[in-house]
Amino acid sequence: xxxxxxxxxxxxxxxxxxxxxxxxxxxxxxxxxxxxxxxxxxxxxxxxxxxxxxxxxxxxxxxxxxxxxxxxxxxxxxxxxxxxxxxxxxxxxxxxxxxxxxxxxxxxxxxxxxxxxxxxxxxxxxxxxxxxxxxxxxxxxxxxxxxxxxxxxxxxxxxxxxxxxxx
Amino acid sequence: xxxxxxxxxxxxxxxxxxxxxxxxxxxxxxxxxxxxxxxxxxxxxxxxxxxxxxxxxxxxxxxxxxxxxxxxxxxxxxxxxxxxxxxxxxxxxxxxxxxxxxxxxxxxxxxxxxxxxxxxxxxxxxxxxxxxxxxxxxxxxxxxxxxxxxxxxxxxxxxxxxxxxxxxxxxxxxxxxxxxxxxxxxxxxxxxxxxxxxxxxxxxxxxxxxxxxxxxxxxxxxxxxxxxxxxxxxxxxxxxxxxxxxxxxxxxxxxxxxxxxxxxxxxxxxxxxxxxxxxxxxxxxxxxxxxxxxxxxxxxxxxxxxxxxxxxxxxxxxxxxxxxxxxxxxxxxxxxxxxxxxxxxxxxxxxxxxxxxxxxxxxxxxxxxxxxxxxxxxxxxxxxxxxxxxxxxxxxxxxxxxx
Numbered sequence: 225x226x227x228x229x230x231x232x233x234x235x236x237x238x239x240x241x242x243x244x245x246x247x248x249x250x251x252x253x254x255x256x257x258x259x260x261x262x263x264x265x266x267x268x269x270x271x272x273x274x275x276x277x278x279x280x281x282x283x284x285x286x287x288x289x290x291x292x293x294x295x296x297x298x299x300x301x302x303x304x305x306x307x308x309x310x311x312x313x314x315x316x317x318x319x320x321x322x323x324x325x326x327x328x329x330x331x332x333x334x335x336x337x338x339x340x341x342x343x344x345x346x347x348x349x350x351x352x353x354x355x356x357x358x359x360x361x362x363x364x365x366x367x368x369x370x371x372x373x374x375x376x377x378x379x380x381x382x383x384x385x386x387x388x389x390x391x
Numbered sequence: 392x393x394x395x396x397x398x399x400x401x402x403x404x405x406x407x408x409x410x411x412x413x414x415x416x417x418x419x420x421x422x423x424x425x426x427x428x429x430x431x432x433x434x435x436x437x438x439x440x441x442x443x444x445x446x447x448x449x450x451x452x453x454x455x456x457x458x459x460x461x462x463x464x465x466x467x468x469x470x471x472x473x474x475x476x477x478x479x480x481x482x483x484x485x486x487x488x489x490x491x492x493x494x495x496x497x498x499x500x501x502x503x504x505x506x507x508x509x510x511x512x513x514x515x516x517x518x519x520x521x522x523x524x525x526x527x528x529x530x531x532x533x534x535x536x537x538x539x540x541x542x543x544x545x546x547x548x549x550x551x552x553x554x555x556x557x558x559x560x561x562x563x564x565x566x567x568x569x570x571x572x573x574x575x576x577x578x579x580x581x582x583x584x585x586x587x588x589x590x591x592x593x594x595x596x597x598x599x600x601x602x603x604x605x606x607x608x609x610x611x612x613x614x615x616x617x618x619x620x621x622x623x624x625x626x627x628x629x630x631x632x633x634x635x636x637x638x639x640x641x642x643x644x645x646x647x648x649x650x651x652x653x654x655x656x657x658x659x660x661x662x663x664x665x666x667x668x669x670x671x672x673x674x675x676x677x678x679x680x681x682x683x684x685x686x687x688x689x690x691x692x693x694x695x696x697x698x699x700x701x702x703x704x705x706x707x708x709x710x711x712x713x714x715x716x717x718x719x720x721x722x723x724x725x726x727x728x729x730x731x732x733x734x735x736x737x738x739x740x741x742x743x744x745x746x747x748x749x750x751x752x753x754x755x756x757x758x759x760x761x762x763x764x765x766x767x768x769x770x771x772x773x774x775x776x777x778x779x780x781x782x783x784x785x786x787x788x789x790x791x792x793x794x
Contacts, residue, residue: 251725252485281628282615283730286754288743302728302741302756306612306626309633313728334615337764345449360442360793369450376447376454 421789510734559688606652618736624652718748
């Protein structure tokens with residue numbers, strides 16, 4: 225099977241999702257596109273089930289936080305077509321205080337824990353997820369620690385006060 | 392003779408019982424908790440709880456310069472830390488556009504393949520222990536020690552290695568390292584052959600493992616499995632072959648593929664991978680003979696710390712030393728995903744950089760985390776003793792699971 229280039233891949237996606245995607249670029253050869261949460265699942269299903277593209281492998285789901293942006297939190301999907309040896313990165317940015325996105329567990333079982341991890345650290349709510357609980361942090365945690373405003377060290381900890389050291 | 396109590400409610404003969412397997416249980420080889428509903432010895436359902444050794448590496452990484460993130464990667468899969476180290480260096484090199492000399496690539500390949508062997512030694516050895524055969528484990532463990540001694544010669548430490556720097560290695564391999572490596576390549580094959588003879592056609596072992604926890608390729612792909620587990624299920628995906636890094640394209644090796652994804656197939660795939668790793672190391676040693684022996688890092692003074700004696704005696708070295716330590720060097724604003732074939736599967740680094748000295752965001756695609764999520768669903772209907780050896784053969788490393 226001949227190798228599919230990023231241009232051909234982009235053309236196939238644009239034919240179906242014309243106005244709904246924007247191209248971010250090709251950093252280090254990895255085609256990166258941005259889309260909205262309304263058609264993300266449709267896009268993932270198209271990429272997975274298309275007979276030519278066959279992005280059958282979900283490499284990763286994660287998120288990123290840009291607090292100064294109008295849409296602060298971006299959910300990032302990395303897909304890999306094992307047949308064509310082609311990768312794609314898809315970003316979906318979510319508006320402030322409305323961090324809802326449909327779950328990808330309907331497309332891949334493996335999305336389950338990746339989405340739980342993303343929820344745990346960024347507070348993105350994956351609608352329709354079968355078991356959206358915290359996964360690595362303690363259950364009674366109230367914050368989402370990977371957001372930028374959350375400091376590395378807990379400001380409430382009391383064991384580093386100066387008076388413990390006679391200062 | 393004592394009278395047995397008569398149960399009325401919750402008759403243990405019929406009511407399912409709950410078993411807390413873990414967090415610390417000798418049979419789970421790490422901190423994993425699984426709350427299992429049991430009907431006799433058969434598992435009805437299970438819930439995995441993870442995160443007991445979560446150390447917030449992704450958060451810490453946002454506050455550290457690139458070269459100080461390497462020790463964090465050590466602590467992901469601590470059974471094969473050199474692979475994590477090299478994967479991280481290569482991610483940064485990809486971001487910065489650094490080309491490494493061939494000799495560095497080959498030395499890296501040697502270290503990574505040694506790490507793969509040591510990881511598989513533990514996994515397959517422990518699988519033997521869990522099925523009741525201690526001999527193979529002890530016999531093989533000696534050679535993990537031999538590998539650790541090679542690490543010691545290369546970088547000074549054994550478990551959390553911190554091998555290499557951005558651009559290459561911190562120092563050249565010495566003659567003792569090469570001698571130990573050659574000795575290992577001579578001594579280990581007969582041992583591995585005997586280990587295989589001990590298990591491959593052993594009636595007890597085959598009965599315990601064959602057909603246990605069989606996984607179809609479709610299930611494995613849907614759960615994003617990678618590494619030996621995916622290959623045991625019959626999908627020939629190996630990052631080394633598909634997206635060669637560190638000059639893996641120069642090497643001639645085979646990607647072993649199993650048939651039905653059961654515990655036995657995983658065992659066979661891992662054993663065969665050890666043979667292939669030794670084949671790669673031997674080729675690398677041959678290739679190294681043609682390379683100049685004094686090159687062990689790329690010529691990138693902006694990112695590779697100069698030797699200490701030059702810092703005190705050479706103006707340029709002092710400037711670069713200062714710039715590196717103080718973080719005064721611009722880095723490209725971009726994002727990069729790089730993956731290497733870890734011992735457990737595709738180990739990926741997603742690095743978003745904003746031009747500073749530390750990442751804006753760093754995400755580890757940890758194969759153990761992704762492989763382990765199928766454990767509870769696939770245990771349904773399995774015998775408890777089979778679930779134990781299934782966990783051994785998944786080779787989930789707690790450090791990589793929890794990051």
